[in-house]
Amino acid sequence: MGExxxxxxxxxxxxxxxxxxxxxxxxxxxxxxxxxLLDAAAVHAVRRRAGLRPAxxxxxxxxxxxxxxxxxxxxxxxxxxxxxxxxxxPVNGGGRRGSAPDLTELLPQWLAAAxxxxxxxxxxxxxxLLDAAxxRSDLRPHALALAGTRGLWLARMNPDWRFALRGGAGGGxxxxxxxPSAVERLWEEGxxxxxxxxxxxxxAHEPAAAPRLLATTWASERAEDRxxxxxxxxxxxxxxxxSFLEAALGxxxxxxxxxxxxxxxxxxxxxxxGRMAERALACVGPEGVTPPAECDAGMLRDGVVKRPPAGRGxxxxxxxxxxxxxxxxxxxxxxxxxxxxxxxxxPVAAAEGWTEELHAAWCRAAVxxxxxxxxxxxxxxxSAPPAAGPGTASLAERAKLLETLPDAExxxxxxxxxxxxxxxxxxxxxxxxxxxxxxxxxxxxxDALDIAREAGSYPWSFSGVMGLAERCLDxxxxxxxxxxxxxxxxxxxxxxxxxxxxxxxxxxxxxxxRLRAAMLxxxxxx
Amino acid sequence: xxxxxxxxxxxxxxxxxxxxxxxxxxxKLGGAGPWSQxxxxxxxxxxxxxxxxxxxxYRTVVDLTGPAYKCSCPSRKFPCxxxxxxxxxxSAEGVGEPGEAPDWAAQWLADRAAxxxxxxxxxxxxxxxxxxxxxxxxxxxxxxxxxxxxxQRLADLMRGGLAGQEHAGYAAWEETAARMVxxxxxxxxxxxxxxxxxxxxxxGWPARMLEEAALLHLLDRAWMGVTGLPDQLAATVRSRVxxxxxxxxxxVRDRWxxxxxxxxxxxxxxxxxxxxxxxxxxxxxxxxxxxxxxPGRPPGLALPVGLVLEAEMRFRAGSAGxxxxxxxxxxxxxxxxxxxxxxxxxAALEAYGAALREDPxxxxxxxxxxxxxxxxxELGWQLADAEGTSALPVPLTGAGSRSRGGLWQLxxxxxxxxxxxxxxxxxxxxxxxxxxxxxxxxxxALS
Numbered sequence: 012m013g014e015x016x017x018x019x020x021x022x023x024x025x026x027x028x029x030x031x032x033x034x035x036x037x038x039x040x041x042x043x044x045x046x047x048l049l050d051a052a053a054v055h056a057v058r059r060r061a062g063l064r065p066a067x068x069x070x071x072x073x074x075x076x077x078x079x080x081x082x083x084x085x086x087x088x089x090x091x092x093x094x095x096x097x098x099x100x101p102v103n104g105g106g107r108r109g110s111a112p113d114l115t116e117l118l119p120q121w122l123a124a125a126x127x128x129x130x131x132x133x134x135x136x137x138x139x140l141l142d143a144a145x146x147r148s149d150l151r152p153h154a155l156a157l158a159g160t161r162g163l164w165l166a167r168m169n170p171d172w173r174f175a176l177r178g179g180a181g182g183g184x185x186x187x188x189x190x191p192s193a194v195e196r197l198w199e200e201g202x203x204x205x206x207x208x209x210x211x212x213x214x215a216h217e218p219a220a221a222p223r224l225l226a227t228t229w230a231s232e233r234a235e236d237r238x239x240x241x242x243x244x245x246x247x248x249x250x251x252x253x254s255f256l257e258a259a260l261g262x263x264x265x266x267x268x269x270x271x272x273x274x275x276x277x278x279x280x281x282x283x284x285g286r287m288a289e290r291a292l293a294c295v296g297p298e299g300v301t302p303p304a305e306c307d308a309g310m311l312r313d314g315v316v317k318r319p320p321a322g323r324g325x326x327x328x329x330x331x332x333x334x335x336x337x338x339x340x341x342x343x344x345x346x347x348x349x350x351x352x353x354x355x356x357x358p359v360a361a362a363e364g365w366t367e368e369l370h371a372a373w374c375r376a377a378v379x380x381x382x383x384x385x386x387x388x389x390x391x392x393x394s395a396p397p398a399a400g401p402g403t404a405s406l407a408e409r410a411k412l413l414e415t416l417p418d419a420e421x422x423x424x425x426x427x428x429x430x431x432x433x434x435x436x437x438x439x440x441x442x443x444x445x446x447x448x449x450x451x452x453x454x455x456x457x458d459a460l461d462i463a464r465e466a467g468s469y470p471w472s473f474s475g476v477m478g479l480a481e482r483c484l485d486x487x488x489x490x491x492x493x494x495x496x497x498x499x500x501x502x503x504x505x506x507x508x509x510x511x512x513x514x515x516x517x518x519x520x521x522x523x524x525r526l527r528a529a530m531l532x533x534x535x536x537x
Numbered sequence: 538x539x540x541x542x543x544x545x546x547x548x549x550x551x552x553x554x555x556x557x558x559x560x561x562x563x564x565k566l567g568g569a570g571p572w573s574q575x576x577x578x579x580x581x582x583x584x585x586x587x588x589x590x591x592x593x594x595y596r597t598v599v600d601l602t603g604p605a606y607k608c609s610c611p612s613r614k615f616p617c618x619x620x621x622x623x624x625x626x627x628s629a630e631g632v633g634e635p636g637e638a639p640d641w642a643a644q645w646l647a648d649r650a651a652x653x654x655x656x657x658x659x660x661x662x663x664x665x666x667x668x669x670x671x672x673x674x675x676x677x678x679x680x681x682x683x684x685x686x687x688x689q690r691l692a693d694l695m696r697g698g699l700a701g702q703e704h705a706g707y708a709a710w711e712e713t714a715a716r717m718v719x720x721x722x723x724x725x726x727x728x729x730x731x732x733x734x735x736x737x738x739x740x741g742w743p744a745r746m747l748e749e750a751a752l753l754h755l756l757d758r759a760w761m762g763v764t765g766l767p768d769q770l771a772a773t774v775r776s777r778v779x780x781x782x783x784x785x786x787x788x789v790r791d792r793w794x795x796x797x798x799x800x801x802x803x804x805x806x807x808x809x810x811x812x813x814x815x816x817x818x819x820x821x822x823x824x825x826x827x828x829x830x831x832p833g834r835p836p837g838l839a840l841p842v843g844l845v846l847e848a849e850m851r852f853r854a855g856s857a858g859x860x861x862x863x864x865x866x867x868x869x870x871x872x873x874x875x876x877x878x879x880x881x882x883x884a885a886l887e888a889y890g891a892a893l894r895e896d897p898x899x900x901x902x903x904x905x906x907x908x909x910x911x912x913x914x915e916l917g918w919q920l921a922d923a924e925g926t927s928a929l930p931v932p933l934t935g936a937g938s939r940s941r942g943g944l945w946q947l948x949x950x951x952x953x954x955x956x957x958x959x960x961x962x963x964x965x966x967x968x969x970x971x972x973x974x975x976x977x978x979x980x981x982a983l984s
Contacts, residue, residue, distance in 0.1 A: 022744075025747065026743055026744045026747055029695060029698065029699050029743065029746075029747045029750075030698055030699045030700045030743050031698045031700065032695065032696055032697045032698025032699075032700070032701075033695050033696050033698075034696045034697065034698075035698065045691070045692035045693075045694075045695035045696050046692060046754075048695050049691060049692075049695060049750065049751050049754035050751075050754070050758075052747050052748065052750070052751035052754075053751035053752060053754055053755040055748075055751070056747075056748040056751050056752055056755075057752075057755075057893060057897045059748075059964075060889075060890070060893055060897075060963075060964040061890035061891075061893045061894070062890060063886045063889070063890065063964060064883070064886065064927075065882040065883055065886060065922070065927035065928055065929055066919070066927065066928050066929070066930060067926065067927065067928065068912065068919060068921035068922070068925055068926055068927060068928035069912050069914060069919055069921075069928070070912075071910055071912055071921065071925060071953060072912065072913065072953045073953060074952060074953030074954055075952035075953050075954075085546075086629060089546065089547035089548065089629075092547070092548065093547065093551075093564045093567075096551075096557075096560060096561065096564070111562070111565035111566065112565055114561070114564065114565065134949045134950050134952065134974065135946055135949060135950055135981045136949075137949040138942065138945040138946050138948075138949050161949060161952055164952060164953070165945065165948060165949055168913050168948070169913075169945060511590075515590065518570070518571075518588070521570060522565075522568060522570040522571065525568055525569065525570050526568050526570075529568060529629075
C-alpha cells in the first residue's frame, strides 16, 4: 500500500528527529519540543492511515488447470474434513483407546473409496490433504490423485509440498508416450524422477518398449539408477524382456546382476530358468538330495550368491538358490508324474535333513512364480498345526504363499486357520486378505474374539487383530456384533474388569463399522 | 427442512468446539452408534442419551437458539463432546419429527425460557446513583494521574531519541504498562506493551514506533480534554483508555450474518479473546462481538460462520460503532444462502479511512473484498483486484496476522481465480478470515 507524496518528506524529518532525540537537536527542525514532535507525528500518522491507497499488484499465478472431476457429495466432504482434522494423534492421550473409532485409520479407506468414485478433493481441503500426505507417505498416491491439478498447482508454490511434484504419483506432466521424439528427449534430458515416471508410463502403454528405451542409454547409466530402472520392469514382466535381462546378467554391478537373475527366474520359459532347472534337477530327485559341491562360474553368472550368510552351510545355501530359481514345472517329470501335494508329502532325503531346505526353496519359488497349485500344496490344510505343516511354519512366508491364491480361497483358508488355531498367530495372515473380509472369514474372526472374551483375557492382547477388524470387517457385520457390545457377566476366573473392557472394545468395533458404512454410503453419487 | 430450522453444517457445529481435542472427540460421537432416545422440539432444541463408559448414559440437551448446552457428563469443556456429537448427528441426519422433550430435558429448557423472559422484562435492581458517581470520579482521577505519567514517559522518549530503544529492552515499558494497570487504564497498558515490542519487530521500526507513540500521545491528550469532545468521540476515548461502556447502547434488529469468529491469546497468555464479526443483512451494519475466557477454558459464546441470527444487537457508544452485544434472539440460527457483495481494494481502504474519522485509533475495519485474486509470494501475499492492477498486502507477522495455513487454504479455494473474501482491512493490510468460491454460498472459515 502506498500514500500520497505530499507530507512524506516531512514525515521522514519527524522520524529523523525522533530517532536522534529533541535534546540533541535544539533549534530548527520541524518540531522543537517533545510534545510538538508528538503532536506533529500524530497528525501525520492519522493522515497517512486515512489516505492509504492500494499497492500495485504483482504478477498473478497462472490459474490452476480445471479439474473436470466432480467433488464428493456434501456429507462426504464434511467427513473428509473431520478425518483430516482427527489425524493429529490419539485423543485419549495414547492410553486406553476407549469406545470411539480411530479416525486416523479410516482416512486411507476414505481416500481409496473416493478415488474409485472418480472424485476430486474439495478445494478448501486440498492443503490439509497435502499436509496429511506429507506426514504419511502411505497416503500419498491416493491423496495426490484426489488433490489432482489443484494440489500440483499449490505444491509448485509451497516448498513444504514439493514431494507432490516428485515421482510417478501423477507428478509431472509426462509427454505422450506414443510420441517417440518427446519420449526420447525426456529420457535423455529429464531428472531421475521424471525418467522413472516416463519409464513406468512407457511400460504401461507397451511393455516391450521399456527395455528398448532402457537399452538406448544403458551403458552410461549409474549403477544405482540401473538397479532402479531394472526394478521397474517387475510390472508387466514377460518373455519379451528376456534378452535385455540376459544381457544384464553380465552387468558390472552385483546388485544389478542379482536383480536381473531374479526377474528371469520368475519367467519359467527363460533360458536362465532352464539352466537353473538343469542344475536343480541334478541335485534333487525321488532318490534323494545331493546339494551342489561347488559354485561354478556359470552359477555365479546366473545370480547365485556364493557366500552364505553367517551360520549356514554353503552347499545348503547354493541348493536353496538353485531350487528357488528353477521353474516349478520341471519337477513333475523328475518325480515320475507326481503332483505338487504328493511331492511335498514325500519324505525326500529326510535322513540327511534336506527336506526343510528343499521345502523352503519351493516356497520361495512358488511365491516368485506366483504358482497357486504349489502354494496350496506347501500351505497344507489350514487346520493342521502350523509346526506340522508341509511347507513352512513361518507366518510371513505363509502369508506370501496365501497371496498367490485366488481371493475367495485365501479368505477361506485363513478362516479355517482361525477356527482351528485362534487369533494369536493370525495377524499376518489376515493382513493379506482382501478388504472387506469375506463373510466366512469375518465370522471366524468375530467368533474367535468372542471365545477370547469368554476365556476372560484382556482385549488388548488382541488389539492388533481388533484394529484390523475395525478396518477390514464388512460393515454389514455390525448388526451381528451388536449383541457383544453389552457388558456380559464376568466368567469366574476372568481377569478383573475384562468384561467391561471387552464391551468397550466391541462398542468401538461396531462404532467403527457403522462409521465406515456411513462413510461409504455418503460417497455414493446423489 | 426439519422443524428445528435449517440444519447446520458439520463445520458450523465443529466451530463451536472449545478446542481441538473436543472437536475430535465430538466428531467420534457424531454417529448414531452411542446415541439413543434422540429427539428435537419445534422450538429449536435437540436432546439424546449418549452411552459412555459408565452404566448410565449421559443426558445431553442443546438449545439451538442459544446455542446453549446441558449435559450430565462431568466434563468442564463447554460445549462438551456429547453436545458436539449430538449436534453433528443432527447436522448429518436430523433427529426425526419434532416431539415432546423427556422430563430431564424439558426441565432445563423450561428454566432457560423462564430466565430469558425475566431478563427481557428488565429486572434491574435499585441503583445507588450517588455511590456510582463517586466511584467514577475516583477512577477518573486515577486515570488522569496515569495519563500524566505516561505523557512524561513519552516526552522522555522523544527527548532521548528512539535510537536508544533498540537495545533498551522491554522491561521499562512493561513497568510503565504495570503503572497503567494500577491507574485502572487497561487500554493504555495494552498500547504501552505493544509499543515496547516494536523495536524488536524488524526493519522500519523507528517509523512504526513514532507512529504508535504519537497515537498514544493523541489518546492521552484526548483524555485530558475528554469533557470538551463530542459525545461519540468522548465515548471512543473512554473505551480506548479502558473504561467500560456506560449505559445501554443503540439496539438494532436485523438478520445478522456471522462472518468470522477467531480467538487470540493476550501476550501474557492469561486471557483468550474471541472476536466474532457479524453484518446485518438488511441494514449492512457491521458488528463486533467480543467474549473472553481464562486460559484453558474458551469463551462461552460461539457463533459458527455462515449462520444468520434474527436478533437484536446492542451497539456500544464510540469505537466507530463496531462494538456490540448480542441481545434478544428471535429465532433459531439458520445457514445463510447468499454471499455478501464485495468491494474493491480501493473502496476497502477508503472505508477504513472513513472509520478513522470516528476512531483515529482504529486498527482495521471489517470489509468484504471481492472479487479478488490471492497472490502468494515468499516475501508477502497480496489480494489483487480482478482487473489485476491494484492490491492489498496481507500482514504475515505482528498484530492481526493469521497463520499461513489459512492463506494456503485461500489460495486453494482460488486456484488463481477470483474469490470473495471477508477480513480486516487496516493500515497494515488486509487479513483474510473467511472466503467464498464463485458460485458457492458456503463460506469457508480460514484456519
